[in-house]
Amino acid sequence: MNQKSGTYHSGFITIVGRPNVGKSSLMNRMIGEKIAIVSNRPQTTRSRIMGVLTRDNHQIVFLDTPGIHDPRSRLGEYMMHSVREAMEGMDAVLVILDVTHITANDLEIAREMKEKKVPAVLALNKIDLVTPEDVLAANAKAAEIGYEEIVPVSAKTGNGVEELIACLEKHLPAGPQYFPEDMITDQPERILCAEIIREKTLRHLRDEVPHGIGVEIIKIETLSDRLTEINATVYCERDAHKGIIIGKHGSMLQTIGTEARADIEKLLDTHVNLKLWVKIRPDWRNNKSDLKNLGYDS
Numbered sequence: 001m002n003q004k005s006g007t008y009h010s011g012f013i014t015i016v017g018r019p020n021v022g023k024s025s026l027m028n029r030m031i032g033e034k035i036a037i038v039s040n041r042p043q044t045t046r047s048r049i050m051g052v053l054t055r056d057n058h059q060i061v062f063l064d065t066p067g068i069h070d071p072r073s074r075l076g077e078y079m080m081h082s083v084r085e086a087m088e089g090m091d092a093v094l095v096i097l098d099v100t101h102i103t104a105n106d107l108e109i110a111r112e113m114k115e116k117k118v119p120a121v122l123a124l125n126k127i128d129l130v131t132p133e134d135v136l137a138a139n140a141k142a143a144e145i146g147y148e149e150i151v152p153v154s155a156k157t158g159n160g161v162e163e164l165i166a167c168l169e170k171h172l173p174a175g176p177q178y179f180p181e182d183m184i185t186d187q188p189e190r191i192l193c194a195e196i197i198r199e200k201t202l203r204h205l206r207d208e209v210p211h212g213i214g215v216e217i218i219k220i221e222t223l224s225d226r227l228t229e230i231n232a233t234v235y236c237e238r239d240a241h242k243g244i245i246i247g248k249h250g251s252m253l254q255t256i257g258t259e260a261r262a263d264i265e266k267l268l269d270t271h272v273n274l275k276l277w278v279k280i281r282p283d284w285r286n287n288k289s290d291l292k293n294l295g296y297d298s
């Protein structure tokens with residue numbers, strides 16, 4: 001095993017799966033920090049997000065990706081492009097299935113990943129929600145399509161996560177420590193803040209509203225050691241959506257702002273003055289320059 005050889009091992013492991021299976025939750029759990037936002041809605045992650053796990057003898061660079069789906073907008077196409085790009089040059093692929101709900105689509109993705117020229121490990125996530133018999137049945141399905149390394153896990157409880165890391169570590173080639181040990185992601189502060197705000201909109205808004213939301217940080221200004229001012233615009237696609245996001249007497253925007261501020265304060269370790277505006281950008285998900293402004297360009 002790598003550990004015993006004394007040589008440093010490192011590599012890039014891309015995390016793939018259909019939307020909502022828990023890719024981002026699991027990456028956060030493996031890294032031990034919340035880097036990627038999480039929600040119970042499909043298509044939460046829109047770009048590839050790097051998460052770095054550094055241990056004594058190895059470094060795993062995880063690339064969390066958007067859930068694989070048929071794109072219906074330019075944004076969707078960008079998302080699928082991000083998945084393909086994240087697989088270029090990877091050393092191993094981690095396929096995630098949601099053990100509560102394995103679809104034909106999941107199996108197709110898993111099969112496709114098995115054909116890549118790198119080792120493929122499969123994680124059966126959300127085992128906290130099912131019985132051991134269900135896990136065995138899911139395991140059999142994955143084994144049937146040729147997986148030898150199948151690890152049951154729960155991103156929620158942490159169960160099985162160390163076993164998964166140990167399994168992935170075996171596939172790391174000898175290599176350098178790519179990133180400093182205190183670096184856990186390559187996401188700039190501005191993007192992390194925008195994503196936190198988007199997470200709160202995903203949490204509180206229903207139906208099609210959250211899918212049409214984009215967040216742009218207009219300004220981050222350090223006012224003192226203890227206070228940062230952040231101005232952000234929340235874009236939506238329709239007038240009706242704007243009303244919903246603002247809420248009665250501004251109550252919804254207030255809730256989103258309060259929750260986002262608390263998380264951003266933890267991230268930046270300062271007090272934060274957060275000001276949010278809501279603007280309408282019809283069909284921004286198909287507009288090249290809007291996508292670029294929101295960071296979704298390739």
Ligand SMILES: Nc1nc2c(ncn2[C@@H]2O[C@H](COP(=O)(O)OP(=O)(O)OP(=O)(O)O)[C@@H](O)[C@H]2O)c(=O)[nH]1
Binds near residue numbers: 023038040
């Ligand atoms: N009970 C339980 N829920 C989980 C677990 N892992 C993730 N979830 C939930 O599943 C939902 C989806 O999680 P995400 O991590 O956003 O899933 P994802 O695969 O990154 O989704 P996309 O970014 O949309 O592709 C969220 O509501 C999570 O809280 C788990 O192990 N157990």
Ligand SMILES: [Mg+2]
Binds near residue numbers: 024036037045065
């Ligand atoms: Mg995600």
